[in-house]
Amino acid sequence: MKIKRQLYGSIAFLERNFALIKRYLGWEAVFLVYNVVNALAIGLIGIKMGKEMVLYLIIGAMVWGFLSILFHEISESIAWERWEGTIEYTFMAPISRFTHLVGNCLYAIIYGVIRSGLILVIVVLFFHISIKGANFFALIIVLVVSGLSFVGLGLVAAVLPLLSTEKGAYATHIFEAVLLLISGVYYEIDVLPIWIRPLSVISPATYTLKAMRAILIYGAGLKELYTMIILLLSIGFILIPLGIIIFREAEYYAKKKGKLKRSG
C-alpha cells in the first residue's frame, strides 16, 4: 500500500506536468522554434571554419539545451507550485519528499530527451551533418549519467525558491548563468582566466560536453570515456543525496519560518 502510494505519487507529477504541456502547447511550439533557431544560429557561426566546428558548436547548444531543461524543470518546480498556490497541498500530501522530487526529475528527463531529440533531428538535417559514425550507446550512457548529476544540481537549486519566492528565482538563474560560463559550452575551458578554471573542474557540464564531443566528432566509445563517465557518476552520487538532504533541511526551515505558503 505504501509503495503503491509512493508510485502513484511519482506518476502524479509526470501526468500533471504533461497535462500542463498539452494545455500550453502553443508556448511549447514557441520554445521549440526558439531553441532550434538558437542552435542553428550558433552552428552558423562556425560554418566558415568547417563542419567539425559547426558540430562542435551545435553540440554545445544541444547539450546546454538539454541540461538547462533538466535544471529549470527541477529547480522551478517549487517556484511554479508557489505561483499556482498549490504548494501547501503538495507538501501536506502523504508522499515522501523523495517521491515528490523523483516524480519531478523523471518528468524533466523525459521532457528534456524529447525536446532535445527533436532539435537534434532538425539541426542535423539543416546542416547536412552525418553522425552515423557516432557510438549511440555511449551517447545515451553519457546523457543518463550527466542527467543524474544535473538532477542533483537542480535539487540544490530548488531549495532557493523554497526559501524565498522572488529572490530564490533570481539566484537560480544566476547559478545557471555561471554554469554556462564555466563549463566550456561554446569554447574550450582553457580560454577562461586561470582563477575561473577550478570552477570548470567541479561543473558536471564540463565533462558532459567533452564526452559528447568525443562521441559525435571523433567517434569515441565507452572505453575512451571511462574516466569521464566515472567522474559524472561520482558527481551525481554526491549531488543527489546532498540535494535531498539540503531540501529536507530547507523544508524544515520553511516550516519553522512559515514560508511554505503561496506568498512565501
Add this chain to the structure above:
Amino acid sequence: MEAVKCVEICKVFKKKKQVVALDHVSFSISEGEIFGIVGPNGSGKSTLVRILSTLLIPDQGKAYVYGYDVVREYGKIRPLINRVSVDAAFFKGISAWENLRYAGRLYGLSRTEAKQKSLQILDSLGFDQKRFNEPLEDLSRGMQQKVAIARAFFTSPMLLLLDEPTTGLDPRSKLDVQNFIRSAMKDHNLTILLTTHDMREAESLCNRVAIINQGRYAAVGRPDELIKKYDKSNLEEVFMAITGELWKEEEDED
C-alpha cells in the same frame, strides 16, 4: 477519542514588526465533532490550520492529530487529513479532472477510483459535470471551490480542515457546500475544524465554537451556550461583544 489536541500553542512571525499569530492556544476536538473557529482577519485562524496541516511548526506548545505529534510524526498524520482553503488553489490551466487526478494520485487513488469518487461528490454539490474537462480558469469561483471540496473529501480524510470554505461564494453555492458538509458528517466518520467569518454558518454547522482574537481564545462553547452566557440573540452579537471591535480588513498574516 480526541481527534485534535493543542496545548499552549504559540507562534510569532518576525517580519517588519513582530506579529503574534497564536498566543498560548489550547483546545481539543472530539472525534465526529464540527469545531468552529471564528475571528477577524489576522486573528490566527489560518495559522492554526497550517500547524494542524503539518505545514508550520509552532514556536512553543504541542499539537496532536489522532495522538500523533504534528512536528515529529507528520508522516502518520498526512494520510488522515485534508483541507479546503479560502482560495481554491489549483493548476488553473488544466481541467478539474486533471487537477483531481493529480491530487488523487498523491493520496494513492487509482485513476478510476479518483474519477468515480470525484464525480459522485461533485454531483452532490450541484457541479455541472459537462464542465469537468474544462480548464479551471474558465470556471466560476463557486465551481472552483466545489472542485476544491471534492479534492478534500474524495481522499476520505478522518480530519478535515476547512479554512473559510464558503467565503466569496454566492448564496446558492454556499448552501450547496453547507448541505454537503452536513450530509458528509452523517455518512462518514469525520471530524471537521471549520474557520469562518460567517457567524450564521458557524451557528448552524458547528457543535462547538471558539472565538479567537489577536491570537488568543476569547470564548469556547456550544453556540447556544455562548448566546445564553452573553445574553445575546445570536452568535454575531456574541462575537461583537467579546472582541469589541469591528471587522477589520487587514492583511491576513496567516
